[in-house]
Amino acid sequence: MLPTRQPILRRFWYPVFRASHLDDGQKPFRLLGEDIVVWRKPDGTLAAIADRCPHRSAKLSLGYLDETGSLVCGYHGWTFDCSGKCVRIPQRENPTATGKIAVDGYRVAERYGHIWVALGEPLTPLPEIPEANEAGFRRVDQFYEEWKIGALRLMENSFDVAHPAFVHRGTFGSTSRPLPEQMPIVTEHANGFDYYVESEVDVRGDDSADALKIAEGTTTRKRTNTWFMPFARRLGITYPNGLRHTIVTAATPMEDARTMVIQFCFRNDTEADVSTEQVIAFDRKIVDEDKLVLEGCSPDVPLAVVDGEEFHMPSDKPGLVMRRRLRELLEAHGETESRAVPA
Template sequence: MNALTPLTADQSYLRHFWHPVATVNELEAADPAGNGPIGRTLLDEPLVIAKLNGKYVAMRDRCAHRYAKLSVGKVLENNRIQCPYHGWEYGASGRCELMPACPSDAIPKKAFTPAYACEERYGIIWVRLDSSWDCTNIPYCEAWENPEFKRQIIAEPYNWDSSAERRWENFTDFSHFAYVHPGTLYDPAYSEPAIVPVDRVGGELRFFMEPGRDMLDTLPDDSPLGSWNYRNSMPFSVNLSIRLYKNDKPFLLWTTSSPTSQNSCRNFMIIAHTEDDLPDSQPLDFQKLVLAEDQPVIETQPGPIYLDEVSLPTDKISNQYRKWLRELSTAAAKGEEAFKAALFTDVTESK
């Protein structure tokens, strides 16, 4: 059997983007003071996440001494992370600031663990592993920008045995609705999706879709049927702004996949709506139903995307997405300016 050809042979370009690693709620639940630490994985890199001096920090989850995991340690009152093995203490920069066994000795230059850019946005903690070019932003989310939204729900993250690329394609794939979500999101009679214009604007992949209004009669009331406006920050975020057919009100589904590895991802979701008295459980339960329909199918796919896969005209969105990923990977190998040009050069089809 011939070997498959991956879409991107080098995925190091992903280190230049911001990725989510945890919710603030998860960190606050990790210890009584709400400072962590907790351990997470991003692009196969073990990370320790904590809050020191009121700021979120991310470091490689490894003490320089005997490589014990700092995430199993604790955050001290002096705003340092203490290694659980020999008590070495690390500040926000990742440098060791105390070796209890030799408190009077000079701390070796090698006594550090790499620290990474770390920020909080939307109740989610984000990390960028390579900030040397400093040209990417935390992905766009409409939930706090639209004054019509009265409620923003930060869902509990969930893990899939699938790549972040596959998860992104699953969320934006119109063709699968009739087969994976019949009677949930779509009427199976509409198995031939529209082929819509796809634009690149400001580092986002944008497109618009209007499914048939007459499907309202066949779908549950919780189904977010309406005009679907997608603003997708590269590489793994989806901001799906919906104008619901049933009441002409806005509804937001926002998701980002964090690439823990080539074969696994951790997924974050925000739901925003206009209803004062709608319990959070109602839209969350419906999305959990949709995810339960998707997950067993998507996890049958291999993690990486391969060039050998057969594509159709109705795969236009994923084809454009794959093309851009490949361009970004190739450009990053050429340097900062090539990467910026590949990410921020607009290409528009829509009028």
């Protein structure tokens, strides 16, 4: 699937910035092939509008915010409010006589320390992450970085229980365990699915042992993995020592082969137990292992064909459900799946 060619994907929420990114003014973002500009007014109101001035096409993100928090084009000073309406043309005798001049305005929200944007009327709510409101949990913002991959590629990988043994053989995986003991049973819900799986993982090196407070050797991860259609997931991991490490990963589609990978986690320990730097460093190695493999893949996600038939492994099940659900979503809205290569 090529996300920029599926209009229905505009009708979902995507994180685009950490909240702190807006502390020093407006910021540009490329979302689903569109340039947008996002900012926060002095009174806290958030704004997201098209990043293109209707006068002579300057990028509004290169302008500045006036004292009321409206965005002034840096070229000739046309000024736009949070909804995208032009509220001032300084060269006019009556500068506020702007008529119907406007650029597109988008929905914008702040949740989990991040700024989320929907280009169209959202079909689903923002992902619900219970740990965000659970006593005893802290949030650690881990990653905000652009990868040269398609968003579906990252999502499918997030639910692929066969990849850790190979991709993560340098951290927690082992090729001696090509699959978890039991296959995930996928439970579908209106906005995605969940599955639960237990797997044995290695704890190797002081970094991992310190980040988990588990001695080197092997341990068990109990994982509840939730997919929030189309490109976000929650991975709730519980370790035998009671540590809960819940990872939220979003693959925000910038272009078909450009994705902003945004990851934050919630943990039921404290900074004194394990520092923020340790929490980030622990997952950094794991995420880099995924990145190395995924950036080498095609941005589209073709299925293997063997002897003229699609070939699936039992562990492909969550990814196949994801594809079916996305196909159903497209069909329900009169779209067909766009592909870079024939499937």
